[in-house]
Amino acid sequence: MTASSRHTILDRIRTATADDSNRYEDLPRSYIREGALQSQARLQLMTERLHEYGAEVMECTPADLATAIAHQLDLSGRHQFVVPERLPEEWLAKGFTWLVDQSLSNDQIEQCGGVMTAASAGVAESGTIVLHHGPTEGRRVISLLPDFHLCIIRASQIVETLPEYFARTPNPPRLATFISGPSATADIEMTRIKGVHGPRFLSAIIVRDDA
Amino acid sequence: MRASLFITCYNDTLFPQTGRAVVRLLERLGVEVDFAPAQTCCGQMHANTGFRGEAYSQAKRFVQLYRDTECVVIPSSSCVAMIRDQYPALFEELGNDDLRRQFVALLPRVFELSEFLTDKLKVEDVGAYFPHRVAYHASCHGLRGLHIGERPFRLLEKVRGLDLVPVANVDRCCGFGGTFSVKNADVSTAMLDAKLTDLLATNAEYCTALDNSCLMHLGGALHRRNLRLKPIHIAEILASTEASTT
Amino acid sequence: MSGPIMDPRLAPPFPEAALPILQNTQLRNNVAHATDVIQAKRNRLVAEKKDWHELRTSASAIRAHVLANLAKYLEEFEANCTAAGGVVHWAKDASEARQIIIDILHEENATEVIKIKTMTSAEIQLNLALQATGITPIETDLAELILQLGEDEPSHIVVPALHVNRQQVREIFARQMDLPQLPDDPEALTAAARTYLRQKFLSVPTAISGANFLIAETGAVAIVESEGNGRMCLTLPRTLITLAGIEKVLPRFDDLEVMLQVLARSATGERLNPYNSLWSGVVPGDGPQRFHVVLLDNGRSEILGRKVERQTLQCIRCAACLNTCPVYRQTGGHAYGSPYAGPIGAILTPQLEHMRHAQSLPYASSLCGACYEVCPVKINIPEVLIDLRAKVVDQERLESKRLTDPMYLGMKAANFAFASASRFRMAQWFGKLGLRFFSDKDGWIRKLPSIGSRWTLSRDLPAMPDQTFRRWWAEREPERTREAKPEREARSKTEAR
DSSP states (O other): OOOOHHHHHHHHHHHHTTTTOOOOOGGGOSSSOOOOHHHHHHHHHHHHHHHHTEEEEEEEEEGHHHHHHHHHHHHTTTTEEEEETTTOOOGGGGEEEEEEEEEHHHHHHHOOEEEEEEOOEEEGGGTTTEEEEOOOTGGGGGGTTSSSSEEEEEEEEEEESHHHHTTTSSSSOOOEEESSOOEOOOOTTTEEOSSSSSSSSSEEEEOTTOO | OEEEEEHHHHHHHOHHHHHHHHHHHHHHOOOOEEEEEOOOSSSSHHHTOOOOHHHHHHHHHHHHHHTSSSSSEEEEEHEEEEIIIIIHHHHHHHHOHHHHHHHHHGGGGGHHHHHIIIIOOSSSSSOOOOOOOOOOOOOOOIIISOOTTTTHHHHHTTSTTTEEEEETTSSOOOOOOOTTHHHHHHHHHHHHHHHHHHHHHHTTEEEESOOOOHHHHHHHHHTTTSSSSSEEEHHHHOOOOSOOOO | OOOOOOOTTTTTOHHHHHHHTTTOOOHHHHHHHHHHHHHHHHHHHHHHHHHHHHHHHHHHHHHHHHHTTTTHHHEEEHHHHHHHTEEEESSSSHHHHHHHHHHHHHHTTTTTEEEEHHHHHHHHHHHHHHTTEEEEEEEEEEEHHHHTTTOOOOOOOTTTTTTTTTHHHHHHHHHHTTTTTTTOSSSHHHHHHHHHHHHHHOOOOOOOOOEEEEEEETTEEEEEEESSSSHHHSSSSSEEEEEEEEGGGSSGGGHHHHHHHHHHHHHHHSSSSSSEEEEEEEBBTOOSSSSEEEEEEEHHHHTTTTTTTGGGGGOOOOHHHHOOOOHHHHHHHHGGGGGOHHHHOOOHHHHHHTTSOOOTGGGGGOOOOOOHOOOOOOOOOHHHHHHHHHHHHHHTOGGGGGGOOOHHHHHHHHHHHTOOOHHHHHHHHHHHOOOHTBOEEEEEEOOOOOHHHHTTTTTTEEEOSSHHHHHHHHHHHHHHHHHOOOHHHHHHHHOOO
């Protein structure tokens, strides 16, 4: 039991900070909280950043989403996909094998060439996709093990700056993964190599629900 | 305008020509120059090496000496940085109210040479003539401590005949660092090598700076290797005229 | 092959440790190249960020605020993490931290453990302790893997294997992974690591991580990474142990909006690193079902109590200071004899050792200030270095060996000389006389004894001029030269009034 260590450490800390008074609310925050871009420019920025990462990006109207999905899946060259429990039925395009994640084993997930999920948010400035791993995004493992990840994100979910994401997320998620490009390493002679662990291929469909 | 020259301990001893140049330059600009012979050292060497109490006794002497001076001019950015950056804490910790007041009153009257020219005398063309190719080395204390910025460049650009050449990695430390140059002589030399590579690539005849400390370090290696590039303090360039060139 | 010594209690002093490295041209080239690349990326992205100064101000303020209220935030973190299903442990020192972790692993009957890179585990020398108790730690960061398989030590906080080139990596992997035909291009090497590690990720049930941030408000842990090995270790195992220094906590989830922006740009020159993972406690059905956090003091609470030194704890381990340091550029990390190298290492390491070891590190700096300029949380590293030097000297004052230390005696003599103009003039006179002995015919000095020899190692010294400035002035202005001492001057002024 570390109860006595806990006591000792907190005691030491309190002694060391005895004279300090410093309010959280008074902390300076003059950094940019809100983006300046209009929606078209914002989406363009998001697309640009995703392209910089080597991701495929496609836009579509809500009506054309199913077609867009089928197209991206075709392009991926893969046939078996794992999906979270509550993806809309119409997203599961015909001609592909779909494994719905109801406590799939890692082996089963490994059989799949790709994964398709929705998203919780996008941050255009850094080309980031944010997953909160709810029922349309799935357990963390399913967007980690497969080599290809198709992410469906709505235009209305995309903000320009990181502070805007936080402003829109008043209840901190229990789980969150911020994806800003495929995994990469520069550990060998500073040469950037894409894709060490985690999906090496990322595709995003931006659904224009902002029309 | 009257100015009291704080020559600095090492300039006084090893680079008196810099002091003479400062006097020549300032008098040419109509400044009445004063020199308080009681001066010795600002305390930087001791402060930076960890001898705080000793540094304080020197700081106290400095402040008391210049209590009634109109302004103090110092041809060494590291000494001015010492006074601005470290004196406050020394006086806070080791001084008394009286001394702290004296120090606070003196502080705005202390100038590094190039600051004195551009900010106090408001002059950039000091009437100098120095027909040579010159590379400027940005001493760290001037660069980051005093935020000296463009001042030395503006002064050098107005010197007749002077060809000022840009230096790669101009803001990288030359490796002097006071006692560092001796306590970590090998690393200091490696940093020196890197800096010389950048300086020599300019094919300049002279390398100038606000501090003779850096120049002594660079110059020492240039001399050892028998290289053409010569170190010269900025005061000596600015003091040069057609009549009296260095 | 025995690697460099990274234990501050055993490592040689910095000047000694640096010497062999200075002679290793390849390593120095690698370090220069790597730091140039990251610096260029960092500078470009900082220039692009219009509110960089404001972000830095906020980041610094948030970190200072946390430290000033550390007990409150740690308790808040503990309560929320526990409520979310985590178990929080408190370790006073390295030894206790190791024991807590080993006890957990023994309970799990673990024989292997996969690790995400964490400086803190190197600080407490965890791997050696695990091995001694029959548990094999497996590093999963590519760089840490290279170092582990190559029996080497990290030389940089963010890019630990930057001193290793591709041929060396190829040799290590070929040997340790039994891949004799392995080519040496980075793609092939990375692919080999991917295959080798995947098998581990999917089979080893216990993992150890560090933490970039702990969130008090939610009891969450945040990990920032590029490769995906972090996500693997945080998601696949049954049991996860997170080791974190007590200073890692942030007040609220929202504070990440500042910290993530400054961390990524400073550490790797990216707007955000590829993967940032955040989790609170245990989530049924998703990820490790047993989660432990070990909060580590190990000297931090002591640093907290010192006015000038407290800012050391604001560090978010971005390594921007390493990348810009002209000293680090020449020596790389191994010369610092500690997991923490560069400017932050020079101030953190001796303090974690309660100033009993690594006393040469505060002097491993020319005080150029480049580190302070780039630090995203505005740690005034030069200020701390100077203060630590004062602490080292204060220790020296009590030791008898100071009486034979030329540096110490020289400083005392100089102080004596600076106390009055007449003493100073005397010292100048003696100095000139003494140096004459060492001057060559042309007046230059090429060789000096004792500490002086370290100067003349690579530099000449100009002979002392015949006339000091003050002599010149005195001769020029005999009537204006006042020989009075400062106190006498003051008195005469008072009388004149």
